Amino acid sequence: MCEPAPALEELASAIEAMSWDLGIAVVEEGLLDDQIPSLQRLGRLGQLGDMPTFIVELSRELIDPQPERLRRGSPLAAQARDHARQRESLGFAPREVVTEFLILRRVLWRFVSERAAQLDREEVLTCERRLNDTIDQLVTECVVAYFDRATSELAHEARHDQLTGLLHHQAFVRELELELVRATRYGHSVALVFLDLDRFKEINDTYGHQEGDRALKRLAGLLRETLRVSDLAGRMGGDEFTAYLVEADEEAGSRLLARLNDRVDELIAAGELPPACTFSAGLATFPHEAPDADALFRLADSRLYEAKRSRAA
Numbered sequence: 001m002c003e004p005a006p007a008l009e010e011l012a013s014a015i016e017a018m019s020w021d022l023g024i025a026v027v028e029e030g031l032l033d034d035q036i037p038s039l040q041r042l043g044r045l046g047q048l049g050d051m052p053t054f055i056v057e058l059s060r061e062l063i064d065p066q067p068e069r070l071r072r073g074s075p076l077a078a079q080a081r082d083h084a085r086q087r088e089s090l091g092f093a094p095r096e097v098v099t100e101f102l103i104l105r106r107v108l109w110r111f112v113s114e115r116a117a118q119l120d121r122e123e124v125l126t127c128e129r130r131l132n133d134t135i136d137q138l139v140t141e142c143v144v145a146y147f148d149r150a151t152s153e154l155a156h157e158a159r160h161d162q163l164t165g166l167l168h169h170q171a172f173v174r175e176l177e178l179e180l181v182r183a184t185r186y187g188h189s190v191a192l193v194f195l196d197l198d199r200f201k202e203i204n205d206t207y208g209h210q211e212g213d214r215a216l217k218r219l220a221g222l223l224r225e226t227l228r229v230s231d232l233a234g235r236m237g238g239d240e241f242t243a244y245l246v247e248a249d250e251e252a253g254s255r256l257l258a259r260l261n262d263r264v265d266e267l268i269a270a271g272e273l274p275p276a277c278t279f280s281a282g283l284a285t286f287p288h289e290a291p292d293a294d295a296l297f298r299l300a301d302s303r304l305y306e307a308k309r310s311r312a313a
Helices: 006-017 019-034 037-041 044-048 051-063 075-089 094-113 121-159 169-186 200-207 209-226 252-269 293-312
Strands: 190-197 232-237 240-246 279-286
Touching: 006 019, 006 051, 006 094, 006 121, 019 037, 019 044, 019 051, 019 094, 051 075, 051 094, 051 121, 075 094, 075 121, 094 121, 169 190, 169 232, 169 240, 169 293, 190 200, 190 209, 190 252, 190 293, 200 209, 209 232, 209 240, 209 252, 240 252, 252 279, 279 293
Parallel strands: none
Antiparallel strands: 190 240, 190 279, 232 240
């Protein structure tokens, strides 16, 4: 590898030595005319973020360009993504994160321009190309971090019920079908629990829909807390919930319902749930009682309504 030109080495050393001051210049320019409004809410250290670190890395890139320095998964690429996520957690819009790096480009180029007399034309072009390429890479990593998070959130929302956070009907059925394939392969059983609130309409009519929603969310939370890590719950719609229990013995579903019922009774007694917040449930097991997901749901649903009739009698 060719030795870097002395003038570029001197410029890179100056940038590294001034990294803190250059970072502050980025912040101050971002505050001008509200170019980055979210900076107003932060103290100086928060405003700077990782800018001084990025400036040091840019100075190194000037004299020793390393493509792997910003390859996906490299420490610097990871830091750029972490910077974007941290900024977003502080309320920065994606546009503000990108603007921050565009201002960095302007600040650095002004710094270089003030010293251009010490560089020949080729060195100026080299400096411009290396700074621009590296900043473009940093911006790309920040944008990727934003879209990774946004895509992850959209994927989560597409599979989960907005009110309770449980899997929605279609997603739960799909997971159950996959679990039944595994159960068939490894020779274990799966229990399906199907339940709904007995007097949900009464809760809505007496206490209002807000209280009804709160009861649904609380019941979903209790169901989640009661299950093992290997088990899964879903909201089938309205006040109907379901869960499957993997490698379940004959009493697994009954034990789950007993624990859930005890917790509901505790919350009713504590005034955290309305007295009408009782539930009925039906159980079915694979493969002993039903050969597939449809049959499991039909049998559990039938037993659920038998339980509701018995409770109403």
